[in-house]
Amino acid sequence: MSIPRHQSVPPLQTDFLSASDAARLVVRTGITQVLRQIADAIEADFGRWPDFDKSARTAAHSASGVIELMPVSDAQDYAFKYVNGHPHNPQLGLPTVMAFGALADVATGMPRFVSELTLTTALRTAATSAMAARHLARADSHSMALIGNGSQSEFQALAFMELLGLRELRLFDIDPAASQKLLRNLQPFLAQFEASASIAASVAEAVRGADIVTTITADKTHATIVHSHLLEAGMHLNAVGGDCPGKTELEAAVLEQAQVFVEYEPQTRIEGELQQMPAAFAVTELWRVLQKQAPGRSSAEQITLFDSVGFALEDYSALRTMHGLARRAGLLSQIELVPSLTDPKDLFAMLRHAQSAQLIPFSARKSA
Amino acid sequence: MSIPRHQSVPPLQTDFLSASDAARLVVRTGITQVLRQIADAIEADFGRWPDFDKSARTAAHSASGVIELMPVSDAQDYAFKYVNGHPHNPQLGLPTVMAFGALADVATGMPRFVSELTLTTALRTAATSAMAARHLARADSHSMALIGNGSQSEFQALAFMELLGLRELRLFDIDPAASQKLLRNLQPFLAQFEASASIAASVAEAVRGADIVTTITADKTHATIVHSHLLEAGMHLNAVGGDCPGKTELEAAVLEQAQVFVEYEPQTRIEGELQQMPAAFAVTELWRVLQKQAPGRSSAEQITLFDSVGFALEDYSALRTMHGLARRAGLLSQIELVPSLTDPKDLFAMLRHAQSAQLIPFSARKSA
Numbered sequence: 107m108s109i110p111r112h113q114s115v116p117p118l119q120t121d122f123l124s125a126s127d128a129a130r131l132v133v134r135t136g137i138t139q140v141l142r143q144i145a146d147a148i149e150a151d152f153g154r155w156p157d158f159d160k161s162a163r164t165a166a167h168s169a170s171g172v173i174e175l176m177p178v179s180d181a182q183d184y185a186f187k188y189v190n191g192h193p194h195n196p197q198l199g200l201p202t203v204m205a206f207g208a209l210a211d212v213a214t215g216m217p218r219f220v221s222e223l224t225l226t227t228a229l230r231t232a233a234t235s236a237m238a239a240r241h242l243a244r245a246d247s248h249s250m251a252l253i254g255n256g257s258q259s260e261f262q263a264l265a266f267m268e269l270l271g272l273r274e275l276r277l278f279d280i281d282p283a284a285s286q287k288l289l290r291n292l293q294p295f296l297a298q299f300e301a302s303a304s305i306a307a308s309v310a311e312a313v314r315g316a317d318i319v320t321t322i323t324a325d326k327t328h329a330t331i332v333h334s335h336l337l338e339a340g341m342h343l344n345a346v347g348g349d350c351p352g353k354t355e356l357e358a359a360v361l362e363q364a365q366v367f368v369e370y371e372p373q374t375r376i377e378g379e380l381q382q383m384p385a386a387f388a389v390t391e392l393w394r395v396l397q398k399q400a401p402g403r404s405s406a407e408q409i410t411l412f413d414s415v416g417f418a419l420e421d422y423s424a425l426r427t428m429h430g431l432a433r434r435a436g437l438l439s440q441i442e443l444v445p446s447l448t449d450p451k452d453l454f455a456m457l458r459h460a461q462s463a464q465l466i467p468f469s470a471r472k473s474a
Numbered sequence: 475m476s477i478p479r480h481q482s483v484p485p486l487q488t489d490f491l492s493a494s495d496a497a498r499l500v501v502r503t504g505i506t507q508v509l510r511q512i513a514d515a516i517e518a519d520f521g522r523w524p525d526f527d528k529s530a531r532t533a534a535h536s537a538s539g540v541i542e543l544m545p546v547s548d549a550q551d552y553a554f555k556y557v558n559g560h561p562h563n564p565q566l567g568l569p570t571v572m573a574f575g576a577l578a579d580v581a582t583g584m585p586r587f588v589s590e591l592t593l594t595t596a597l598r599t600a601a602t603s604a605m606a607a608r609h610l611a612r613a614d615s616h617s618m619a620l621i622g623n624g625s626q627s628e629f630q631a632l633a634f635m636e637l638l639g640l641r642e643l644r645l646f647d648i649d650p651a652a653s654q655k656l657l658r659n660l661q662p663f664l665a666q667f668e669a670s671a672s673i674a675a676s677v678a679e680a681v682r683g684a685d686i687v688t689t690i691t692a693d694k695t696h697a698t699i700v701h702s703h704l705l706e707a708g709m710h711l712n713a714v715g716g717d718c719p720g721k722t723e724l725e726a727a728v729l730e731q732a733q734v735f736v737e738y739e740p741q742t743r744i745e746g747e748l749q750q751m752p753a754a755f756a757v758t759e760l761w762r763v764l765q766k767q768a769p770g771r772s773s774a775e776q777i778t779l780f781d782s783v784g785f786a787l788e789d790y791s792a793l794r795t796m797h798g799l800a801r802r803a804g805l806l807s808q809i810e811l812v813p814s815l816t817d818p819k820d821l822f823a824m825l826r827h828a829q830s831a832q833l834i835p836f837s838a839r840k841s842a
Contacts, residue, residue: 118568124809124810125810125812125813125824126485126813126828129813129825129827129828130828130831132825133829164532166527166545166552168547168549168580170582171582172583173545173547173552175543177532177541179536179541184534188576188578188585190582190584191583192581195818196817196818199818200583200584201812201813201815201818202818204583204812205812206811206812210541212536212541213538214538214539214558214560214563215557215558215559215560215568215572216558216568216572217556217574220588222810222812222813224813224821225813225821225824225825228821257818257821257822260821260822261822287817287819287820291822291823441492442492442493442494442590443492443493443590444569444572444573444574444592445493445497445569445590446493447569449655450563450567450569450625451564451624451625451655452659453569453592453593453596453625453626454625454629454659456493456494456497457500457505460498460501463498
């Protein structure tokens with residue numbers, strides 16, 4: 107062999123974005139700017155939907171929650187997300203949802219970016235909602251009811267103020283402290299947007315007269331947060347909380363009265379509000395609206411409903427956006443996830459190198 | 475709220491084992507000792523097979539290779555592996571197979587360990603082979619033919635010397651340099667085990683009279699490395715290389731003459747040597763042998779065949795073993811993969827904390 111055996115090679119590094127650095131990145135870039143960039147990336151990627159190798163996520167259910175893997179790829183990039191959903195986690199001091207994931211090169215399989223995705227998931231979920239609403243809500247939409255004021259609610263509020271120009275928010279949660287937390291967190295942004303937010307006494311009060319209704323409650327049960335008698339002509343419903351089997355937020359009659367749009371139909375049939383409806387119930391995949399293959403909203407009176415469950419492609423778009431932003435902001439670190447081999451066919455050599463670095467006779471150790 | 479809003483909480487850390495530290499760990503512990511511990515863990519975990527939530531891996535195929543996700547869980551631990559297979563990677567200076575993965579708590583979804591799995595996959599694959607052979611090969615086995623002398627071959631040779639007591643190795647590869655690399659890497663261990671290894675001129679020469687035949691070639695094609703006329707009574711075949719659709723190493727007649735054992739039948743039907751056989755071709759899942767629900771080898775003359783494709787449970791066992799070993803050896807580092815929140819229902823607060831740490835007015839940034 108012409109390659110010296112003990113030559114050291116530069117380590118193959120994988121970029122890493124930690125949870126703290128992701129927060130720093132969002133603050134430095136400006137959260138509304140990050141939401142806009144992720145929404146634009148998701149819109150562009152949904153617009154080339156047939157390019158992607160898609161599959162329903164794998165889910166491991168237990169008594170306490172669910173752990174999922176969500177892969178997707180095009181000809182260049184492979185992305186996956188690990189994400190859990192454990193409603194009782196806050197009692198243990200842990201977030202309900204935690205996530206991380208990676209981007210890899212399809213051509214070689216090399217993982218080039220590993221990232222926190224807890225904050226990023228909140229950003230991409232809100233960005234997806236706002237992107238969908240850009241195509242489905244009335245262009246003159248001004249107000250939004252925000253039902254469920256947990257961890258995701260600030261992101262939804264900001265995305266809709268930034269991307270839809272909403273200026274009036276009506277907040278409701280069965281836990282008044284959650285609404286107060288949301289209101290407090292939104293305060294500086296309300297000033298910036300010259301917008302108003304108020305806490306409603308009931309779902310009905312929040313929904314009445316709202317142009318957009320966002321539901322983002324956390325209970326893992328078949329709840330009926332929005333009844334059909336609350337619907338008004340021209341409303342757009344952004345149903346985010348019903349996102350796994352056994353977890354829904356809308357009365358079935360709401361879906362019957364609306365034109366329903368989904369991310370990836372095979373997944374939404376199992377996980378979305380759609381799980382309540384017969385298999386033949388008609389829905390439209392959102393990408394077909396973006397590609398002008400199907401109509402979005404057809405009149406100012408129509409009721410539109412985005413039955414959002416979260417799809418791997420949104421994480422692909424968000425991972426690529428955050429990677430680019432973090433690189434430019436100098437917020438990436440590096441981890442050595444894969445070995446650097448002088449001869450890639452000689453994996454065993456990495457043990458020789460480790461051994462020579464430690465001056466330990468390699469085969470001298472006695473086995474049991 | 476009783477919790478001060480800006481109180482900083484200790485970061486939620488995830489243990490991390492880098493590729494270099496995994497190599498250090500194996501050298502410090504002794505590779506044969508690591509192989510033994512992983513084999514014992516895999517045997518114990520296969521022995522409680524019904525405890526696990528199993529699924530076939532997801533695979534994203536491209537012209538250049540495949541990227542897979544392999545999840546598995548029991549009531550306590552969730553494990554997954556990311557792994558690629560790109561046969562032309564060595565021409566680009568990259569390993570054919572690169573892998574990493576994680577262990578998480580099923581009760582909360584918290585990822586508690588992220589690890590390199592390139593080296594670990596080589597270890598667990600060899601440990602699985604040797605563990606299966608402990609139950610399927612003749613107890614008096616002394617010699618092994620090792621066909622295919624790439625990155626996995628050293629690990630197979632060491633696992634079988636350590637765990638089966640083999641003392642004679644016959645090496646063959648169509649690339650003589652690969653066999654010479656293997657022989658060189660094995661040299662110190664041959665002395666330790668008082669064993670011999672020689673390079674054979676052909677597959678037939680390597681196989682003739684061998685007690686165990688291990689095939690571990692890399693070509694992603696339907697190759698016939700071992701023809702049925704080479705079989706001898708009492709042989710155990712350890713078929714490792716045929717592990718994805720379109721990639722096999724054995725003539726179909728070899729399977730017909732052997733009693734075939736597999737890891738997880740639904741996956742092996744698609745990925746293993748078994749893909750050549752009709753759906754009704756009978757096989758035995760290895761865990762049933764361990765639980766004494768099915769016979770293993772039934773006579774000294776029987777030909778046994780382990781059609782190994784690699785199953786997620788082996789990574790679960792290996793991840794847990796390496797995590798324990800690395801902790802005791804002080805070789806773990808920490809990464810901040812998930813955010814630490816004062817109030818776990820207030821994800822947005824992490825942006826406030828990042829902002830206050832940077833003294834940047836949070837909402838002052840102009841959006842586009």
